[in-house]
Amino acid sequence: MSYFPSIAAIRSASETISQVASVTPLTKSNRLSDSYEANILLKREDLHQVRSYKIRGAFNKISSLTSEERENGIVCASAGNHAQGVAFACNHLGIKGTVYMPSVTPKQKIEQTQMFGGEWVDVVLEGDTFDDSFKSAMQFCNQNNKTFIHPFDDPKVIEGQGTVGLELLQQFQKPIDYIFVAIGGGGLASGLLGVFKTLSPGTKIIGVEPEGAPSMKTSIDNNKNTELEQIDKFIDGAAVQKVGDLTFEICKENLYNMSLVAEGKVCQTILDLYNRDAIVVEPAGALTIAALDAYAQEIKGKNVVCILSGSNNDITRTAEIKERALLYARLKHYFIVRFPQRPGALKQFVAEILGPTDDITHFEYSKKSSRENAPAIVGIELKSPEDLQPLIKRMKDNNFFGDYLNDKPDLFQYLI
Template identity: 50%
Template sequence: MTDDLVSKEDVLKAYKVLRTVVNQTPMQHDAYLSQKYHANIFLKREDLQIVRSFKLRGAYYAISQLSEAETENGVSCASAGNHAQGVAYTCHRLGIQATIFMPTTTPAQKIDQVRYFGNGNVEIKLVGDTFDESNAAAHVYSVENNLTFIEPFNDRNVIAGQGTIAVEIHQDLVAEGETADMVFAAIGGGGLISGVSSYIKEAMPETKVIGVESLGAPSMKVSLEAGEVTTLTDIDKFCDGTAVATVGSLTFKHCQKNVDDIIIVPEGQVCGTIIDLYTKQAIVAEPSGALSVSALEQYKDEIKGKTVVCIVSGGNNDINRMAEIDERSLLYQGMKHYFIVNFPQRAGALREFVNDILGPDDDITKFEYTKKVNRSEGPVLIGVLLKNSYDIEGLLSRLEKFDPHYIAVNENSKLYAFLV
């Protein structure tokens, strides 16, 4: 399309620089997923990279290509966490100072890791609630202080560095005597899939490249459908590593040319994948890192009998988020429900509810009630965990007889956020 697109040769040049710097992460055959989807599925484990994400590749290669004059005053970047860790590691290794901007909503685990990898070479500034706000502030600061800004995705060298993942995938497939029918990769700003697809479309032209975005931040899909880079007015920041409102102009061009399809995955489904990866395969994936595996469910008919590679792009998951992840998974599966129910203010009302309204396998997970004086009834916030999602029909039918005016809290996101 244009001369500024990254080529296979650009990626191979980056590979020669990075081969002694980054881990060549394993591409593991996954027996569980292969059996589940009747396919031959491999996981490219970038969660096992030095900084626990692929971002080190692009950051190191981009910084390594700068001149001494460009690094004299230091470099800067903006990141939701993983790019920041890649820049921090690189700057410590190369002896360069870095100023790193991160959103105030960045998980503490990622902030701590940036400090650790920077080891004295990094100053962190928490600005804005989203990546885009932090990114804007970082650009202004960089100009004012004459710092070289290291783009997180919209840069040829960054894209080429990320593309080295595809070189390793290709090498491992050849070693296994395999060819890949499809490669799934997450999309945030688009650097990963731009680099991977640039190499694959030349070196493995028979392989389809499938991008995956979260339902709350489908910026690349919206842009491709519009035919131009389009900024989202509102995003869900749960998949923080890919919660980008505006994709890059350069990555947009790469995706226009090289990406065969983009899948949108709900955040609740991603949560189920994170739990599945952890409990069945002992893989700790961050939300964005699990996107590629989550997409298999929507592609299950197309991948039967095929060889598929999913890039697990990162494993920087804050353990403190696991309760939220479990909750969102149960809500998505229709297993957990919250209601506001009016209870008669008389002895035995709760016993009646438990005996007559709840099913034999239903479990109360939350119950909040304060008895009011001079009232015949009072509201109760109650959480119910079902054994099977289809049990909800019977529960709602019995619940309506108990209180025809009950409120299903799950259906109102603001009410849920306030009460639960």
């Protein structure tokens, strides 16, 4: 392996970032500990000034630049959190920066980047994914002789992220059996591996990715850094089409395992953390906790750390988060319902077809026509997944059933 983060370099990074990044808390979750019969600890990286661990790597890298590089200015590409870390560092160090972000980046992350950067940072929205922004940023960077601050595939960035591992060992004096870490490009996981493979080799580090963007797992399975053609962009902080070359080699050789989590499960985890623990996290920040179910038996009686990587969540996404959670739990269902064009058809549907605890949450009726039946798109929320088949049977028996949309993703996306 050509590069592996050294303890000396990570300790040096810890000194560098101490002027801007305080040590984040490591707290026990009584709820999760009771649920999994384990000692579940949360590393609160969501509590940085920029609300994510990205300040660590960004500041460590930018602080290492030469006077000439600082004078020429820097460029970065980011799905949002790295952008805020870079913006903060630029403002703090007085370095001009240009930040490229996907056009679909949540508004909250864009505004925070502009706020942290102030007059020192220009924000450019380009492309639909991080990878689109990355390509545009690299082109601009090369044309203008600026320094690129990579969000994950850079030794200084990796070493900065590795300071999380040093803090964990200082904060928890007993052996840490498992660490769950979200993987986007792999910078944080690589930094943690640099610490634990040297200082606590018995600790098992598990990388967690969204099911819709399994770039690291796919690469490890292929034994080659592989670019995905398409990804689900919802978990924006961990949605990259290709991980770093450096981070791939480090993770491939040293991760204990990779785990994939459905986006809907992540959404339910976000809601649980907010409603039950008063913790606000972004989708990527909930990945590690959402992965615990898959290891429930293995982690019993163990000391387990889940890294909450960030809390830059836009409140306007709440409706979509709830919707995805309900769909994943099989509690929200969409149908094309064929209503007979006669008086009382809707009343009959409500009174005789719906169950006593079923609730209509979406209704879109087409214009009347000369046909015997007119279709409507109907969303129904159930109290239990077991209520679905009886509902469909009643719809079919009474000639209301047109089609079930949840299992038809292309049609679902088009109609809903």
